[in-house]
Amino acid sequence: MAALNITIAEMRRDDDGPHELGRTFEALNAGQAVYYDADRRAWGKASAVSTLLASGVDTKLGLALSSALQANASIEIQREGNVVLGASANVGVGTIYILGAVAGSIYPTSDVKITHGRTILGVGAPAGVLRFSPYASGIFPASVLNDSLYKWCFAGQVTDNTPFVSPILDRLGYEEVTFFLMTGTIADADVTFTVLLEHGDAANFSDAAAVPDGEMVSQASGAPETDAAFNFGDDNEVRKLGYKSTAPKRYLRLTVTPAANAAAADVACFCVLGAAASVPVTQPAA
């Protein structure tokens, strides 16, 4: 399935349903789902993958009945009611329609993705009608961009046995913790790299201790840190290591230690703190 393909000439508003006039803060087309931004006192295209506000939470949602070529144009918005979208829209009778990822678009629920906020727009009725009754749930089940914080751990070239040590990471407010490692060229002929994950409850890591295997998630079926380790033969490879959501500590630090290394080895690592308790997450630079 795909987004409803709305032909403007076929659209007809529901005179009995509530509708209002407003101003836009961007160009938009008739038939697009829109939300009201109180700060800008204007309407724009709603989106299931942007902000809570753009998904309709704590604001008004509507369906644009007219197009706006630019910002600050006036438009008419249907707030609820039976809107005729026309034959070309291929509205499915009984199909529940939701806000889509492409701004302003309306998709059937079968197209909903794990990355989308759940905003229900209405139900399809006969004769190309959408029974428009929007509801913004504010639920973003697992949007990787909106509910995950990506933390820089380390990235660089080592020519001796100096360990790569990540910053101390604070997992408070996140259910999922996964470290992602990647190697580039490893020039040495017998170097090995061991991986150590430590955790603690003190922000300065004064109580740091090695994480028991049972509190980590392995990328394979062996010991987690062993599965994430690599050696001279592992040029251009990837590894990952998880910290269980049920594991008890708040702070984490990952260390990769070379041994017998006498040549250049390129290594990079980041951590995904996912399934945030509060969305959307603001991503800092590091």
Add this chain to the structure above:
Amino acid sequence: MRDGCKTVLEQAGITPRIITNNTPVVSTVVDSAAWEWVVAVIVTGAIADSDATFTVLLEAQQDGGGGIIPIPDANLVSQTDGVAPEVAASFTFASDNNVRKIEILPVTGLPEYQLTITPANNIGNAFIAMMWLLGAPMHGSVTQLPA
């Protein structure tokens, strides 16, 4: 409970490396078929140059040898609300030890993507790496491959 280790596949995009000039660095092509989401993650190390910029471009590969086309902003999710996705993922000489992320929403019929990082004004050592994360597989847990 969500578990990134068992449900996310990590693929090398641009393996960690030092670049010293303005030659664009092109990632591997990722095939997102059978995956619900795709995120490109860029990790930087030390960037020695004092005025270099690094521009990010995401493209989709067309079937049947049709070449590659830029992915429209509407099919990308920005890491920063209100900033164009590829602009938010780009970086400069001041972005040492940073991380960037950008999500690609499925482009109908075009499941294969590549990312290009194009340096400008770069004459120093810049350490970069880029990874693909493929998430929410349609079938069971993920078997992690070495590359």
